[in-house]
Amino acid sequence: MTNASNNLRIWITGASSGIGKACAMALAQRGHRVLASARNEDRLRSLQNEVRDAGYDLSILKCDVTDVASVDRCIEHMTSNWQGLDVVIPNAGIGYFDPLEKAQLDEWHAMVNVNIHGVLNTIHRSLPMLLSSKGHVVNIGSLAARQVFPNSGVYCATKHAVLAISESLRTEFRNDLAVTTINPGAVNTPFIDRTTNDELRSDYRPQFDQGMTPEYVAEAVCFAIESQGRGMVSELTIRPDRRS
Numbered sequence: 001m002t003n004a005s006n007n008l009r010i011w012i013t014g015a016s017s018g019i020g021k022a023c024a025m026a027l028a029q030r031g032h033r034v035l036a037s038a039r040n041e042d043r044l045r046s047l048q049n050e051v052r053d054a055g056y057d058l059s060i061l062k063c064d065v066t067d068v069a070s071v072d073r074c075i076e077h078m079t080s081n082w083q084g085l086d087v088v089i090p091n092a093g094i095g096y097f098d099p100l101e102k103a104q105l106d107e108w109h110a111m112v113n114v115n116i117h118g119v120l121n122t123i124h125r126s127l128p129m130l131l132s133s134k135g136h137v138v139n140i141g142s143l144a145a146r147q148v149f150p151n152s153g154v155y156c157a158t159k160h161a162v163l164a165i166s167e168s169l170r171t172e173f174r175n176d177l178a179v180t181t182i183n184p185g186a187v188n189t190p191f192i193d194r195t196t197n198d199e200l201r202s203d204y205r206p207q208f209d210q211g212m213t214p215e216y217v218a219e220a221v222c223f224a225i226e227s228q229g230r231g232m233v234s235e236l237t238i239r240p241d242r243r244s
């Protein structure tokens, strides 16, 4: 660990919305150097403005994680501005809910492309810098990394893959890398709004409305990242508190 725990160089993908945006804000406000990337530049700019209004700063860069050249531009940005990287959070992810029988093949492919290929592209390109800083990979899994639910079988398959990727990194780089998988249950973000099955989208929306805030997930991410030598969160499952 080459950096003080409040001055880490952190790259987060899918930071224009939901969990990624909340993580980027929380990490920037805790004094870390953050590169927030996603495809939607307008939303990234408004994130940057919000962070600046709060008296902090962060860098933004357009990036489609399914496009290796786009991922490489983020790597170049960090190499020239930071000369390295301490933490990567491959958060970009999508879900289309549908029963298998009705599902559209292009939606399955899109989930595999973003949730698996996107995570792999991000990790593959970040690894040399992370190994040299003895850094940290924080993957965003899901309850769907451990369980399989109806209407989201392929999404669950992608999140099982994310957990397997985490575990393989942890096993192979035991002495050189910290690896965390955060497995949230329902979080109130626009995630479910992407589902094109109108009936399922409106059936599921209330479950997400009553889910955790993305800021709560960001607290878990900060906890994992800032452990820095005291211990390592390998897997953290967080669920909505349904008591009230």
Ligand SMILES: NC(=O)c1ccc[n+]([C@@H]2O[C@H](COP(=O)([O-])OP(=O)(O)OC[C@H]3O[C@@H](n4cnc5c(N)ncnc54)[C@H](OP(=O)(O)O)[C@@H]3O)[C@@H](O)[C@H]2O)c1
Pocket (backbone or CB within 6 Å): 013, 014, 015, 016, 017, 018, 019, 020, 037, 038, 039, 040, 041, 043, 063, 064, 065, 066, 091, 092, 093, 094, 095, 114, 118, 140, 141, 142, 143, 183, 184, 185, 186, 187, 188, 189, 190, 191, 192, 208, 211
């Ligand atoms: N919400 C939940 O209940 C929940 C629960 C467990 C796990 N998760 C996981 O948490 C992560 C974030 O989801 P969220 O709930 O915050 O959803 P969200 O609000 O819809 O955010 C998804 C983010 O992914 C980005 N993204 C999508 N395709 C991309 C691509 N090809 N390249 C780069 N960025 C891309 C989107 O930005 P652009 O469109 O601007 O690119 C957006 O910033 C996902 O991995 C999801 O699977 C969510």
